[in-house]
Amino acid sequence: MYFQDPSPVGTFPGVRPGRACRRWGRILSCGVMLLLFSGCDRGDREVVVTGQRDLVLWDRAYPGNIKDSAPEEWRRVPFTQMRYYNYRFGAKEDGEVWLSVIPRQGDDAVLQNVNRWYNQFRMPEVTELDELKQEPMLDVTGYVVEAEGVYHAGMGAEPREDSKMLAVAIPYSTIIVTVKMVGSPAEVEAQRDNFLGYCQSLVFFNDAPAKEEDRYPKPEKE
Numbered sequence: 001m002y003f004q005d006p007s008p009v010g011t012f013p014g015v016r017p018g019r020a021c022r023r024w025g026r027i028l029s030c031g032v033m034l035l036l037f038s039g040c041d042r043g044d045r046e047v048v049v050t051g052q053r054d055l056v057l058w059d060r061a062y063p064g065n066i067k068d069s070a071p072e073e074w075r076r077v078p079f080t081q082m083r084y085y086n087y088r089f090g091a092k093e094d095g096e097v098w099l100s101v102i103p104r105q106g107d108d109a110v111l112q113n114v115n116r117w118y119n120q121f122r123m124p125e126v127t128e129l130d131e132l133k134q135e136p137m138l139d140v141t142g143y144v145v146e147a148e149g150v151y152h153a154g155m156g157a158e159p160r161e162d163s164k165m166l167a168v169a170i171p172y173s174t175i176i177v178t179v180k181m182v183g184s185p186a187e188v189e190a191q192r193d194n195f196l197g198y199c200q201s202l203v204f205f206n207d208a209p210a211k212e213e214d215r216y217p218k219p220e221k222e
Helices: 017-040 109-120 184-189 192-201
Strands: 084-087 097-102 133-137 140-151 162-174 175-183
Touching: 017 162, 084 140, 084 162, 109 162, 109 175, 133 162, 133 192, 175 184, 175 192, 184 192
Parallel strands: none
Antiparallel strands: 084 097, 097 175, 133 140, 140 162, 162 175
16 A cells, blocks of 8 residues: 655645745854844954054154254144244244254354354344354254344345344254244244244254264374
8 A cells, every 4th residue: 555745845744845945044044143143243363463563654754864842832834845843832822933954064064154144134244153142052052143133034025124043053973953043033032042042952762963073083193
């Protein structure tokens, strides 16, 4: 005697095809939703990155190999080709302070630069650096220059009435480090201590260039 299986091919005995499809559909849907939620909420994770890279300009930059330390009331502005450090100060922020490094060409290069500053105020030139006030800066002698009146900056700039300048020229080996402050007489005078303190805070970041006496040592006396 033969018995015929009443269940259609491809279905489980006692289960109708439509009900089986719905059950498996619900199982698959739940699995997909779990995967989606687990992918969206990963929770707090700690990421450890190892590796090395070279420092770039914005990490640590000391133009001209000189590190400065400016007062808080000075606002730093972008540097230029000639202004390695550039600041503004004063109630209207029209006062300027900037540091430059120029080559020292000749024994009288410092004197020529100082007299150029005096010429910007149409003041008489000096003949000797000893006529200027001297302060220790960068482990050498810095020469302090003061002038007041109409400031002729040159380079097409309009003359500035009622201005005052404090400046220093620091000859070091083959370079001259210069710092200038220009603004109204009252505001420049109020910043005198800050200016001199700033100049005296300057240091070479890496090895300083050889001093003149180290580059050309004097012969020993016989």
